[in-house]
Amino acid sequence: xxxxxxxxxxxxxxxxxxxxxxxxxxxxxxxxxxxxxxxxxxxxxxxxxxxxxxxxxxxxxxxxxxxxxxxxxxxxxxxxxxxxxxxxxxxxxxxxxxxxxxxxxxxxxxxxxxxxxxxxxxxxxxxxxxxxxxxxxxxxxxxxxxxxxxxxxxxxxxxxxxxxxxxxxxxxxxxxxxxxxxxxxxxxxxxxxxxxxxxxxxxxxxxxxxxxxxxxxxxxxxxxxxxxxxxxxxxxxxxxxxxxxxxxxxxxxxxxxxxxxxxxxxxxxxxxxxxxxxxxxxxxxxxxxxxxxxxxxxxxxxxxxxxxxxxxxxxxxxxxxxxxxxxxxxxxxxxxxxxxxxxxxxxxxxxxxxxxxxxxxxx
Amino acid sequence: xxxxxxxxxxxxxxxxxxxxxxxxxxxxxxxxxxxxxxxxxxxxxxxxxxxxxxxxxxxxxxxxxxxxxxxxxxxxxxxxxxxxxxxxxxxxxxxxxxxxxxxxxxxxxxxxxxxxxxxxxxxxxxxxxxxxxxxxxxxxxxxxxxxxxxxxxxxxxxxxxxxxxxxxxxxxxxxxxxxxxxxxxxxxxxxxxxxxxxxxxxxxxxxxxxxxxxxxxxxxxxxxxxxxxxxxxxxxxxxxxxxxxxxxxxxxxxxxxxxxxxxxxxxxxxxxxxxxxxxxxxxxxxxxxxxxxxxxxxxxxxxxxxxxxxxxxxxxxx
Numbered sequence: 001x002x003x004x005x006x007x008x009x010x011x012x013x014x015x016x017x018x019x020x021x022x023x024x025x026x027x028x029x030x031x032x033x034x035x036x037x038x039x040x041x042x043x044x045x046x047x048x049x050x051x052x053x054x055x056x057x058x059x060x061x062x063x064x065x066x067x068x069x070x071x072x073x074x075x076x077x078x079x080x081x082x083x084x085x086x087x088x089x090x091x092x093x094x095x096x097x098x099x100x101x102x103x104x105x106x107x108x109x110x111x112x113x114x115x116x117x118x119x120x121x122x123x124x125x126x127x128x129x130x131x132x133x134x135x136x137x138x139x140x141x142x143x144x145x146x147x148x149x150x151x152x153x154x155x156x157x158x159x160x161x162x163x164x165x166x167x168x169x170x171x172x173x174x175x176x177x178x179x180x181x182x183x184x185x186x187x188x189x190x191x192x193x194x195x196x197x198x199x200x201x202x203x204x205x206x207x208x209x210x211x212x213x214x215x216x217x218x219x220x221x222x223x224x225x226x227x228x229x230x231x232x233x234x235x236x237x238x239x240x241x242x243x244x245x246x247x248x249x250x251x252x253x254x255x256x257x258x259x260x261x262x263x264x265x266x267x268x269x270x271x272x273x274x275x276x277x278x279x280x281x282x283x284x285x286x287x288x289x290x291x292x293x294x295x296x297x298x299x300x301x302x303x304x305x306x307x308x309x310x311x312x313x314x315x316x317x318x319x320x321x322x323x324x325x326x327x328x329x330x331x332x333x334x335x336x337x338x339x340x341x342x343x344x345x346x347x348x349x350x351x352x353x354x355x356x357x358x359x360x361x362x363x
Numbered sequence: 364x365x366x367x368x369x370x371x372x373x374x375x376x377x378x379x380x381x382x383x384x385x386x387x388x389x390x391x392x393x394x395x396x397x398x399x400x401x402x403x404x405x406x407x408x409x410x411x412x413x414x415x416x417x418x419x420x421x422x423x424x425x426x427x428x429x430x431x432x433x434x435x436x437x438x439x440x441x442x443x444x445x446x447x448x449x450x451x452x453x454x455x456x457x458x459x460x461x462x463x464x465x466x467x468x469x470x471x472x473x474x475x476x477x478x479x480x481x482x483x484x485x486x487x488x489x490x491x492x493x494x495x496x497x498x499x500x501x502x503x504x505x506x507x508x509x510x511x512x513x514x515x516x517x518x519x520x521x522x523x524x525x526x527x528x529x530x531x532x533x534x535x536x537x538x539x540x541x542x543x544x545x546x547x548x549x550x551x552x553x554x555x556x557x558x559x560x561x562x563x564x565x566x567x568x569x570x571x572x573x574x575x576x577x578x579x580x581x582x583x584x585x586x587x588x589x590x591x592x593x594x595x596x597x598x599x600x601x602x603x604x605x606x607x608x609x610x611x612x613x614x615x616x617x618x619x620x621x622x623x624x625x626x627x628x629x630x631x632x633x634x635x636x637x638x639x640x641x642x643x644x645x646x647x648x649x650x651x652x653x654x655x656x657x658x659x660x661x662x663x664x665x666x667x668x669x670x671x672x673x674x675x676x677x678x679x680x681x
Contacts, residue, residue, distance in 0.1 A: 052581075055585055057581055057584060057585055059581075081590075082589075085587045085588070085589060086587060087587070088584070088585055088586065088587035089585060089586035089587030089588070090587055094582070094585035094586070096578060096581075096582055096585075098578060101577065101578040101579060102578050102579055102581075102582035103579055103582070104579045104583065104597050104601070105579070105601070105675065105676075105677060106600050106601055106674060106675050106676060107597075115586075115588070116586045116587070116588070119586075119587065119588060119592075120587060151676045151677070153676075153677050167586065
């Protein structure tokens with residue numbers, strides 16, 4: 001497998017009037033050719049900023065402060081605008097959260113797709129139009145020939161997102177960055193759009209960076225995923241392991257907050273508290289104020305991403321990494337949570353991670 | 364709805380508006396006390412009541428107001444605006460002679476305003492917060508604040524009297540299509556266009572800066588389109604909608620402004636004729652010019668509506 005995208009130590013800051021916000025702090029990940037990579041986290045975790053930074057689309061007051069973004073081996077951050085533009089839309093397609101807002105209201109949907117094709121592939125207008133119509137047809141827009149001349153306001157939300165996917169695919173990209181592509185859609189449409197995205201990713205052999213706050217979306221579509229918290233990656237894992245064997249207490253907390261059919265609890269479990277103030281993050285581990293297992297050490301040391309088995313610093317090639325002191329120094333109380341897996345047969349499998357008998361966390 | 368149907372429907376809706384305009388124009392002049400006959404008569408105590416009545420009869424000033432209105436309207440519809448009371452000249456003749464002068468001046472003023480304002484507004488929005496933007500904003504603010512009669516006098520004073528670059532008064536009037544006319548047109552045209560240029564710059568800047576924050580702009584950049592295409596193709600068309608709104612309103616200002624500017628520059632258009640007619644209580648001339656002005660404003664609004672529909676397809680669906 002070769003990596004199509006390697007992000008290393010990416011840092012993005014916003015210089016606002018209230019202070020400097022480190023939206024993305026030393027983020028590293030890789031996406032392999034053809035795989036679907038999920039980036040999950042709460043609002044404000046820095047997922048979208050990270051995704052847009054990959055394409056250099058951060059506007060003032062935001063600034064990419066450091067790191068490397070290697071697309072097929074070439075550092076996008078050291079490219080000039082015109083080189084970057086030849087990658088955007090051509091080799092990397094983008095799908096935005098609100099597809100209707102991402103389309104210019106005064107041009108037809110078809111024109112906008114054809115515009116991209118003409119620009120990058122140098123097609124003459126009529127050929128670009130044909131290709132755009134074929135793409136619209138492929139993403140499931142009925143009567144694509146007529147619909148080509150429709151304006152965005154004549155499309156439903158789901159159709160807009162289909163058109164946006166067609167646009168992202170229009171120049172045969174290697175990677176699609178999808179930023180919350182289904183958040184604005186209702187659940188049934190969401191499912192269909194995700195199926196379509198998965199199907200097309202396979203058919204066009206394109207890698208997808210799927211940014212979402214919805215763990216359900218990640219579970220259904222991704223091969224691997226990265227969990228972000230307050231601008232940092234806290235855990236990276238192949239998708240099954242992320243669900244069945246979360247290594248970071250934040251991930252475990254997120255998993256317990258997913259409502260499941262058949263649950264008879266009146267209230268959903270939640271992670272107490274909110275994300276820290278991005279201008280003035282807490283010292284040490286950023287999650288410690290909300291972490292049920294936090295100890296004194298967590299307030300002092302900011303844990304690095306490590307291989308949870310060995311405790312060695314994680315590299316880009318590691319599939320499994322978590323940022324918790326448990327895996328380096330060892331917390332005296334350990335991580336005392338268990339994962340309940342509802343099997344296909346309805347039988348419950350109980351699996352306990354690192355449960356120790358010495359008692360709960362300090363205090 | 365197709366664009367053509369929208370335009371036809373919108374054009375038809377102008378008819379009742381024009382009818383209302385004619386009623387108001389006529390009504391206002393007949394509400395003002397003292398018709399031209401009583402003014403004439405007051406100067407001459409020898410005129411008998413019978414002669415007075417005859418004069419009223421002759422000039423269509425007798426009978427109930429609605430009948431006077433209908434008589435006036437039916438004449439206006441065939442292009443007859445009555446006669447000047449003192450000279451007996453046909454008012455339509457005066458209109459035909461004066462109107463082109465005013466149109467040329469107004470169009471030149473507009474062209475000047477647009478030529479300055481659109482590029483300045485775009486430049487300021489794209490460079491928001493930088494030096495060029497600040498300069499454009501200061502200039503625009505001054506432009507809005509300067510009264511046009513003062514600007515006109517200042518231009519005459521500096522450019523014509525001190526520097527001698529432009530003629531103060533035309534030695535002899537040239538036909539409008541003569542290239543030399545441009546020299547006479549420049550100062551009044553600039554005077555009339557400055558305020559419009561300033562307002563349009565401000566609106567252009569604001570609306571463009573707003574549009575630049577829209578998600579479709581990020582999306583267009585994410586598609587790898589050059590910044591030129593993003594700004595001039597995608598953003599410009601969207602920001603022009605609010606400029607068109609303003610332009611329709613400003614047209615009224617340009618038409619009204621021509622009254623002042625034409626007087627300052629002694630430009631032989633409708634504006635200076637209007638001032639003269641008011642002085643002499645030439646009711647028919649004043650009504651005719653008021654009506655023409657009102658029609659111009661109504662048509663400017665119609666044009667603005669059509670432009671909206673051309674610029675933004677969503678408007679055709681209302």
